[in-house]
Amino acid sequence: MHCPFCRHPDSRVIDSRTADDGMSIRRRRQCPECGKRFTTTETASLTVIKRSGVVEPFSREKVMVGVRKACQGRPVTEADLALLAQRVEESLRLTGVAQFDTNDIGVAILPHLRDLDEVAYLRFASVYQSFDSLDDFEAAVRELRDARAASGGAAAGRAETDTANEK
Numbered sequence: 001m002h003c004p005f006c007r008h009p010d011s012r013v014i015d016s017r018t019a020d021d022g023m024s025i026r027r028r029r030q031c032p033e034c035g036k037r038f039t040t041t042e043t044a045s046l047t048v049i050k051r052s053g054v055v056e057p058f059s060r061e062k063v064m065v066g067v068r069k070a071c072q073g074r075p076v077t078e079a080d081l082a083l084l085a086q087r088v089e090e091s092l093r094l095t096g097v098a099q100f101d102t103n104d105i106g107v108a109i110l111p112h113l114r115d116l117d118e119v120a121y122l123r124f125a126s127v128y129q130s131f132d133s134l135d136d137f138e139a140a141v142r143e144l145r146d147a148r149a150a151s152g153g154a155a156a157g158r159a160e161t162d163t164a165n166e167k
């Protein structure tokens with residue numbers, strides 16, 4: 001690759017090591033022209049097969065675009081979306097697989113979105129899992145409640161009762 005300092009078209013690898021998580025390789029390089037050193041990181045490129053059959057590189061930006069729509073009007077910041085996209089990429093990398101289909105990406109997004117915002121999660125799940133009846137929504141909401149109850153969040157149920165008692 002080009003030297004980032006003088007644009008010399010070549011560089012020499014002087015050290016190479018695998019990152020602790022085994023997911024990337026860092027190479028220390030030196031430019032034979034100006035002598036400056038720089039580091040490159042090499043990771044397996046993740047690709048996505050779209051429903052149309054087109055293969056394209058995985059993009060955090062595309063994850064953010066998809067999730068951003070579901071988050072309209074919700075208290076979710078761009079930083080939250082960026083972090084979510086990063087977590088999605090990390091969870092995909094952890095599978096050790098390099099190619100995914102659109103469905104896999106949706107599956108990888110769901111648990112992270114659920115942690116971020118339950119309403120956005122329901123919106124996203126309804127499109128992605130093509131909910132076509134109220135039953136599908138009810139089942140998803142029930143799952144959310146169960147998950148919340150399992151994590152000790154009894155407060156949600158109580159809040160609902162309070163609201164119901166208000167006239």
Ligand SMILES: [Zn+2]
Nearest residue numbers: 003006031034
């Ligand atoms: Zn150089």
